[in-house]
Amino acid sequence: MVTSLVKGQNALLESERVVVSLRTEAAADVSALLVTAAGTVRSDADFVFYNQPVAPGVRLVAGSPAALEISPAQLPADIAQVRAVLTLDDPGRRFGEFAPPVVTVADGAGTPLVEYRIDGLSGESVVIALELYRRGPQWKIRAVGQGYAGGFAALVTDHGVQVDDEPPAREPAAAEAVPQVRTVPGEAALSLEKRATLDLRKREVAKVLLDKRALGVRARVVLVIDKTGSMHKQYRRRVVHRVVERMVPIATQLDDDGTLEAYLYAVSYAKLPDITVAEAEQWAQTYLHLSGVHEGIDYNRLGGHNVEPPIIRAVLDTVRPGDGPTLVLFFTDGGFAKKREIADLIREAAALPAFWQFIGLGKANYGLLRELDDLDGRLVDNAGFFALDDIDQVDDAQLYSRLLGEFPDWLRAARAAGVVR
Numbered sequence: 001m002v003t004s005l006v007k008g009q010n011a012l013l014e015s016e017r018v019v020v021s022l023r024t025e026a027a028a029d030v031s032a033l034l035v036t037a038a039g040t041v042r043s044d045a046d047f048v049f050y051n052q053p054v055a056p057g058v059r060l061v062a063g064s065p066a067a068l069e070i071s072p073a074q075l076p077a078d079i080a081q082v083r084a085v086l087t088l089d090d091p092g093r094r095f096g097e098f099a100p101p102v103v104t105v106a107d108g109a110g111t112p113l114v115e116y117r118i119d120g121l122s123g124e125s126v127v128i129a130l131e132l133y134r135r136g137p138q139w140k141i142r143a144v145g146q147g148y149a150g151g152f153a154a155l156v157t158d159h160g161v162q163v164d165d166e167p168p169a170r171e172p173a174a175a176e177a178v179p180q181v182r183t184v185p186g187e188a189a190l191s192l193e194k195r196a197t198l199d200l201r202k203r204e205v206a207k208v209l210l211d212k213r214a215l216g217v218r219a220r221v222v223l224v225i226d227k228t229g230s231m232h233k234q235y236r237r238r239v240v241h242r243v244v245e246r247m248v249p250i251a252t253q254l255d256d257d258g259t260l261e262a263y264l265y266a267v268s269y270a271k272l273p274d275i276t277v278a279e280a281e282q283w284a285q286t287y288l289h290l291s292g293v294h295e296g297i298d299y300n301r302l303g304g305h306n307v308e309p310p311i312i313r314a315v316l317d318t319v320r321p322g323d324g325p326t327l328v329l330f331f332t333d334g335g336f337a338k339k340r341e342i343a344d345l346i347r348e349a350a351a352l353p354a355f356w357q358f359i360g361l362g363k364a365n366y367g368l369l370r371e372l373d374d375l376d377g378r379l380v381d382n383a384g385f386f387a388l389d390d391i392d393q394v395d396d397a398q399l400y401s402r403l404l405g406e407f408p409d410w411l412r413a414a415r416a417a418g419v420v421r
């Protein structure tokens with residue numbers, strides 16, 4: 001049963017992990033201030049926002065709007081309160097122009113625990129919505145609803161954060177701008193039709209990166225593709241060929257050389273030649289097979305069912321502390337049997353500069369993959385998953401948004417945690 005609070009009321013917090021989310025008519029950002037008993041931060045690192053999304057016990061979860069994931073037991077002993085802050089994207093607008101925002105606190109399973117409708121706001125553009133605070137050995141939730149007409153800088157300065165100026169709001173026009181795209185060697189060799197298609201896809205990739213504040217980021221891109229018997233239909237219908245074609249634009253915008261590193265796997269795996277823009281179509285014809293011997297690779301010896309630990313370990317072994325970021329695009333139709341071993345590898349991988357984006361192809365049982373977001377014991381959340389029943393029915397804008405939606409958030413969190421330098 002959801003407890004509805006009014007300003008000043010509190011409720012006992014009994015969940016080990018909670019998510020603080022926002023419902024509002026206006027575009028708004030969510031942030032958090034971790035403060036001591038004196039009501040101030042210990043340093044600027046105790047301010048969690050879109051450019052610094054992680055602090056001990058608090059994580060900003062991407063979304064529109066974002067949410068705060070808070071684990072009280074992981075908060076430093078000298079942190080007495082976590083204050084959840086709402087800031088209007090447009091600094092010229094005020095909360096009084098819109099219906100009152102509603103803040104919800106849910107447990108780790110997503111069950112709502114507390115709801116607070118923030119009534120009475122008028123000329124404020126920033127509000128402390130609620131706070132989690134220590135009371136003896138327990139944690140409680142208090143409905144605060146304290147607005148700041150002086151704006152964001154006034155709020156954070158009052159809490160001890162050092163700012164030179166009010167941070168820029170998210171710019172609505174940025175998403176509408178035409179982003180600059182990279183051109184890589186080999187594009188001139190394509191036909192006009194293929195070059196036009198590639199250019200459109202590159203622009204969709206760049207739009208996502210721009211929207212996620214990651215345009216200009218450079219990352220190695222690794223493509224891993226399931227080669228098991230259950231994928232027969234996907235190979236026969238050339239779905240996998242089209243997957244490769246649609247992954248190339250990601251590499252052109254992220255990778256220094258604009259190439260994709262590629263692997264096929266089943267029981268064991270094969271490291272294939274890199275995929276370039278100019279040779280992508282021929283590459284697919286040459287290397288995408290389920291059986292036989294092609295270019296010296298015995299596909300039969302790779303096996304007919306999927307065993308993920310060897311391929312995950314193989315990719316992990318190419319990533320070293322101090323490297324630049326790596327994005328792993330891992331296409332599979334599921335059926336992961338060695339769940340504990342895979343989970344342990346993903347935990348180990350969290351300390352390395354690589355993000356693992358798993359993509360399910362076709363209607364299948366994905367089991368462990370659906371549990372990745374809740375996998376514990378990781379320094380940062382380094383893996384994501386989504387399923388596509390029919391990738392051919394998903395347009396480029398939606399596909400790239402899903403493929404790249406979590407990578408920039410991981411990158412910011414990994415930088416904050418020292419995983420990426």
